[in-house]
Amino acid sequence: MKAKKLADFELLMLEKSESLKTNQWVYRLLRTNLLCGKIEPGLPLTIRGLAEALDVSPMPVREALHRLACEGAVEVKNNRRVIVPQMTVEKFNELCALRILLESHAAETASPYITEQHITKLQEIDARIDLAIEQEDSVNISLINQEFHRSLYSANPFQISVPLIESVWLQLGPFSQIAIAKLEKTYIVDRHIEAINALKQRNTFALRRAIEADIRDGIASIRSVEGIPGYFEGNTQTQPGG
Amino acid sequence: MKAKKLADFELLMLEKSESLKTNQWVYRLLRTNLLCGKIEPGLPLTIRGLAEALDVSPMPVREALHRLACEGAVEVKNNRRVIVPQMTVEKFNELCALRILLESHAAETASPYITEQHITKLQEIDARIDLAIEQEDSVNISLINQEFHRSLYSANPFQISVPLIESVWLQLGPFSQIAIAKLEKTYIVDRHIEAINALKQRNTFALRRAIEADIRDGIASIRSVEGIPGYFEGNTQTQPGG
């Protein structure tokens, strides 16, 4: 058994547009790859290694990594090594609780600001989720699902909680992605219709319940995946590739 | 009326210990000064300006500022200018709601892990708050009060929400500090006793209520301060020093 190196990983690439600063490009690229589970927990990330892999200078990587550390997406150890954190049962439960807490609040406070345009946009996003489910494209299921939630909460122009929620997603993401990838297509249920219906009826309470149900449903799906306990920290023997 | 510059401000200094990295020292220093309201909202912060003021190279300031931006303590404008954000009524209300939401949850989940040692420590911290109130030391009232809450929540070894809560504090801090400084000593009530009693009785529900009451009380005090509406964005005419 050999320890995996950064070079062994095939990163999902993003095209770098002109106006985008290099550090932001690196940040988004790493962020997306972490959320997709492309970079597995425990893997040490080095500034120079990433800089070489992405063909940029170390400086923008340095800033991107610091930001990710600040958001809890990566963990800085005492020996200043940066790794993708392992998931534990307790952490998972706490992160799920925080998702429900923050997101049902965000949905509730966004509700009064929802316009017809918002609903149309959310329906369009939801259609794209269905497509991703149909194609069993687990990476896009996650990414577009987040887009749905973010769009909903951001309808509130005074929204503060989105960055906090995104931090929770980032900590939950790499792990849940592994689970989603293992889910059968038929087990993924689209609960967003209920949320959209609540929005149409301008029923704040129903919206809150729909979002809560959506999150709980996703968590239950993850928990139902065969062999998921093996992915928690300390159960390395059941992890694949070990 | 002349726009204030960074050089006009007298920063609260922290001694730099040997093991502390420069960037962390700068970070903590800026963080403390922001929380104390030493740096007033709207003031543009520049890397070189701060580096000169603190007699360090621009690099550690750069990292510290980026981290503060990531935590919402400072705001990066479109023209990449970094300023201390202005407070608005809506933001204030939302931040207060998030405090209650997150902190009552954090208190509840920490409750089962509380030991006698924790209680003793919290009582010791609370005594220091009373001293700060007695001395009308508004900066220390804030800082030690935060220490109390952080200590309580951190009793849970699997606590995830503390960084999120600290982010809310940072966004609320500069503003509420202005209010606390204006409060008469007699109007500051120490509600922590109720929390400590709840802990002694191992009554999770009472603890939750005590923390909620403590936060609501603080907010009410801030709202009660004469002339506070003038500090919200858009009411510059009533702000002092203008």
Next chain:
DNA sequence: GCGAAAATTATGTGATCACAAAAAATGTTA
């Protein structure tokens, strides 16, 4: 062969420079 010590390499942090873009200051004209 094997463990400890020493040398070597890798890595994060901080400093300095170059550059493009944004702000501010200055000059110009009506």
Next chain:
DNA sequence: TAACATTTTTTGTGATCACATAATTTTCGC
């Protein structure tokens, strides 16, 4: 005097280098 154009200064970003420390490899003694 006010409004616009031009120049100058300021500022953030990225690149490169130096340095201390942590990790790794090699060497040496038994």
